[in-house]
Amino acid sequence: MAAKSLLASDSLASAASAPTIGTPNFAPKAKRVIYLFQSGGPSHIDLFDHKPKLVDQHGKELPDSVRQGQRLTGMTSGQKSLPLCKSIAKFSQHGESAQWISDLLPHTSKIADKIAVIRSMHTEAINHDPGITFINTGSQFPGLPSMGSWISYGLGSMNENLPSYVVLLSQGTGKDPGQPIFSRLWGSGFLPSSHQGVQFRSGKDPVLFLNDPAGVSRNDRRNMLDDLAQLNQIRHEQMADPEILTRISQYEMAFRMQTSAPELADLSDEPDSIFELYGEDARQPGTYAYNCLMARRMAERGVRFTQLFHRGWDQHNSLKSHLANQCSDTDQASAALITDLEQRGLLDDTLVVWGGEFGRTVYSQGKLGTGRDHHGRCFSMWAAGGGIKAGTSYGLTDDFSYNIVENPVHIRDLNATILNCLGMDQNRFTFSFQGLNHKPTGVQPANVVSGILS
């Protein structure tokens, strides 16, 4: 059905605070999402997609029969030679599921049985801006809502003190600065702006303008809010406009957020064992590890959609050192998050997704072994938790990790699958804007990847 609500159109966003369309379409497996977005395009060939036959092919030219006329980015399309480059890391099998994972990810390897690795992801985009916009909003063009804002809009908030969609940013130590990211990646597009992702910042002011000005105590603020409420209430009696009552309640939520957000960011109640699990980096605000720990704390407090963006996965050069750095920034904390959610009983209803906007080429950019260009025809991601069949290896690529030979998963399919885990049918979840009933997955058909679902 066209789930077109009173507010489900571009012109009707006027009433109410955070209009949402309510309950799921069917019983959800997950209540919340933690999306560990690895921005820049992690090299699947060196991390998840084991290709032993490349060892013999190392240094040889990429066969035309494999490339099949595929367009290349402007960075390597002029390169005379496209030499094949084997993985820079060793691969081994892990756990009962015998997942192939690279030695660059020793901690992720230990959770092999808890995750489903999709090795057949694909996208049409071959550059960062269109690619990262595509996977996060369903279109390479700007203007559409992000997945997190769709989900916030669709399912609403689970708490009264924090936003329903929170974004945390970190910069990797591999490539610094990493490719830019954009607020449109967590923007609300044509949905009411109350569903845009709220960027949490490291430090004492985690939400913009959270702190009262110097000299204003909590008690002063409480008194001012009481005055505001009284005066707004009088105004409501005069004007009979229900929007005024909404404003009163939004101020109350702001007041609560002023306590709950710093409490959320205050890690002093975390025991040392937690920092052993996530790594010492987790003590340092602004790191990926810190953000992973924050994500768990948000899950505990009912944040619907938490999205991390970790930059620096764009290894056009210095592949060996930069990729190793990116892995050491993220590997332990990503795995720790899964372990930690599980030990708290939260993994069952939390969907965790790990991955970037595309993968990297099997051929070298520049001299053999120095770097890899962008590759959208296949790449790897993983998911775990609510709704996901743990220990799954899904999809197959050819011996060059260039083309998919089995079970392709378009990024639209992944997005449809995320919605499915939350109990939402991508075809029945729409919002009318500029004449079209928009879906989170875009206008092209998308399929739920049942092969990774429990």
Next chain:
Amino acid sequence: MHCIMKSFLSPITLAMVVNFWATCSHSFAEEVKFNRDIRPILSENCFFCHGQDPEHRGGELRLDLREAAIATRKDSPPAIVPGDPEASELIKRLITTDPDLIMPPADAHLVNLKKEQIQTLKKWIKSGAEYEPHWSFVPPTKAALPQSPATQNPVDSFIRARLKTEGLKPSKQAPEEILVRRLYLDLTGLPPSVEDINRYLSDTAPDRWGNLIRQLMDSPHFAERLAMPWLDAARYADTHGFSIDDHRDMWAWRDWVIHAFQKNQPYDQFLTEQIAGDLIPNATPDQIAATGFLRNNMSTHEGGTIAEEYRVNQNLDKVDAVATAILGLTMKCAQCHDHKYDPISQKEYFSFYAFFNASSEPGEAATNANTPPLMAYTSPLANGGIDGLKSRVAELELFKRYPPAHLVKARELWEAEQKKKATGPLAKSLTAKQETRSTADWKTVNDGFISSSSPLATEMKIFLKTLGVEIKVLNRDIKRGQTTVMVMDHKPALRKTHILIRGAYDQLGEEVSTGVPAVLPAIGGSESSTRLDLARWITDPKNPLTARVAVNRTWQMLFGRGIVETAGDFGNQGSWPSHPELLDWLAVDFVENGWNIRHVLKTILNSETYRQSAVSSAEHQEKDPRNLFFARSPRPRIPAEIIRDQALAHSGLLNRAVGGPSVHPPQPELWSEVSHYGYTSPFTSQIFLHGQEDTAYRRSIYTFWKRTSPPPSMVLFDAPSRETCSVVRGSTNTPLQALVLMNEPQFVKAGLALGHRILHQGGSNHSSRINYGFRLTMGRNPSPQEAQILEKSILENIHRFTSDLRAAQQLIQSTVKATKQTPELAAYAILGSTLLNLDESITRP
């Protein structure tokens, strides 16, 4: 039925809400009208498969054309038998219980039609199943004004006729002082001062209202106010938008827009110059600069970009902006296939696209600069704006002395060390105190620091290098004495235009020449028409869309919602106008009066409808909660820019300078968290470098707009990102907005300055000051009850701050010794902030 959406309603319930609305907006006793009653049902439920797009057409059936719908098809009975609903296959398929036959089919994921809708369809078929061309494609005409003895104003005639049908009565006029505030905010985006209000109230001229309208229209702030929504529509910004998102210089184009409104340029010329100013014979620099409208699209120079892909994208965006902002058409839908709902084929889409495909604009943008074709240009405002560039350079130079705090700290540590051991020029430069150091001394110190072993030396080096690039770019224009604007040129020999199959840049289909959709009037000009022909076609009085779309947006600016709610979609899927005859009357009148925007505004502003009270009642909330019929004045929240400008005006901080380069009022340094800051060969606009006092309080329309990280206090109040054309803003009500108004440093400062102003200008006692402050911010006097709440708060706060002088000093941001007045000022700062936070303060009165 409640209008406020509660969470956790099931989608099914919501669909019923929608259908309730679709049916309750007109009374059933009336005859069925195809455009109002039938077309929306067919469009939403049927046209996707039975419309004009052949690709997904089911059963060879079209329902968008009468002759096809009533024809007998091979092996199938006619879908519609005029006069006989029971015999019509359309009705049978809607009411059948057979899941294989029911329409719409399950896989369309649409709800089955409501009983009332089927009833309406039956009634229509019974009466002959006559079709009408879509309303907005038929030229508007002036209908006779409905008889309404009390009024001469056409707005009131139409509004009241409808109110009568709906069983509602107009509200009485709002108090005069409220009207003054309303008019100031609507026309200038700035509030009246207490003196402005009092002057109006004591004015005895018979046409004081008309005089005030004229006076405000002559203010440069009126032009700024009209420019605001146009900048959204024109997706105006100060950065390229994609990827690195470095700066561009389009502020002189923004000034062109303000200037056009200031001189009351007729709307047809306003459009013609923006679409084809370069092609006007003997075009002036101003006319060419106007085409910057078409160049405001986003652009990229991301490494790896395939230039043709982005060149195409840029043109697609131009089509979208012209179609949405000027014609109210969702042409975008015909980019990959024939439009599903409106009569626009893919071929027509690319014929329209062809108008814009004859420019030399490349697909890869220039770095840290405008992309050709561009033109050296002098802004018509702010003395050309070069002084603004100079003061920006001065602001940036200051950062060499005062970089971000952690760098200052590291440099001071290093300085302390060096003072002990340095020799030569460095030792000499270090002896001067920081405040008195010369530029040369600072350079020596900074050079020394960045080559030191300090862990932050590299970061300082990057910072200084970044400043260097920012300054260099500004100096280029300062030296030339002119800025530049990206403009259009006309090079038809460069390429032919093809249909792009599925909209893909590299999948060329049939070649097309320039043209417009056949459903609209034919275009003039030679065989291959140009952008100038397009502009003339758009502004031809026979074009059924242009004037309607414009007056609708004018209405929207005043009332918060257009007569057509979907201001960017006047097609089949757009909303039905709440007052179609009024819209058409205003549109025709607009053209008859030389496309004079002020004329339309005056017609509306002089109506009693505009001057009604905004007080709602239980009856209103019951019969018309969304105020579709205007039995009262609407209370939309004030737009983002005006909320800030108003606070600055109330507090006396506002700098009213008009035009010039964009400015950088303080905001959290969010840019470097997402940008390419730190790259060894720096790009512009990657780190936020705040402006100084004199630029910090300019109007918000001049705030530098970085698309990938727009000003937070604007987007939190529903300003769009300016990435694409946007003609309708949301109006949310969120806790983050409360945090902005309470704690954002400029609002804190405004609250403090407002408190100070009230304390010193509001008389000698609390009561008179409260009166003054309330009147200043709300335009009216407080009720005794309201005054009492505020007075109690002041007394308590004076007491509280007397016992905590340190808090009082912090609050008033004072570093001098506390005096007897300190607690009082602190209490008034709280009062100022309270007033700025009231719902009434940020709501149209």
